[in-house]
Amino acid sequence: MNNLEELKSKGFRITKARTAILELLEKSNAPVSADEIVASLGVNKSTVYRELDFLESQDMITDIRLDNAKNMYESKSKNHHHHLYCIKCKKIEEVDMDKDLDVFERKLEKDTKFKIKKHSLEFFGICLTCQ
Ligand SMILES: [Zn+2]
Numbered sequence: 504m505n506n507l508e509e510l511k512s513k514g515f516r517i518t519k520a521r522t523a524i525l526e527l528l529e530k531s532n533a534p535v536s537a538d539e540i541v542a543s544l545g546v547n548k549s550t551v552y553r554e555l556d557f558l559e560s561q562d563m564i565t566d567i568r569l570d571n572a573k574n575m576y577e578s579k580s581k582n583h584h585h586h587l588y589c590i591k592c593k594k595i596e597e598v599d600m601d602k603d604l605d606v607f608e609r610k611l612e613k614d615t616k617f618k619i620k621k622h623s624l625e626f627f628g629i630c631l632t633c634q
């Protein structure tokens with residue numbers, strides 16, 4: 504069942520804006536800001552913020568803070584990954600690295616007796632173009 508079908512089965516309305524925002528986040532290969540959603544869908548700002556809150560409450564999207572000034576949003580249906588964030592041009596790249604992280608996570612659990620449920624890890628630096 505995809506996200507839209509799940510919302511329907513829970514009795515929520517499938518509005519045009521809701522569908523468009525979900526699809527945009529599922530298709531995007533980098534996190535997207537609310538302003539970018541407004542610009543690319545032509546949906547008004549308050550609707551976008553309301554929909555983002557709603558989708559977050561349904562655990563379908565997650566917000567990521569890479570730039571202090573704004574939240575970025577990402578679909579949770581995408582594979583788990585991490586981000587490289589260029590502090591100069593603000594470009595975001597997605598990277599997978601969980602084979603190594605899994606090993607570290609298991610060691611951390613063993614050492615600390617802490618049951619780890621999830622992690623998030625973002626890298627900040629300067630991309631090749633900006634160097
Ligand atoms: Zn850059």
Ligand SMILES: [Zn+2]
Pocket residue numbers: 583584585600601604622624
């Ligand atoms: Zn990870």
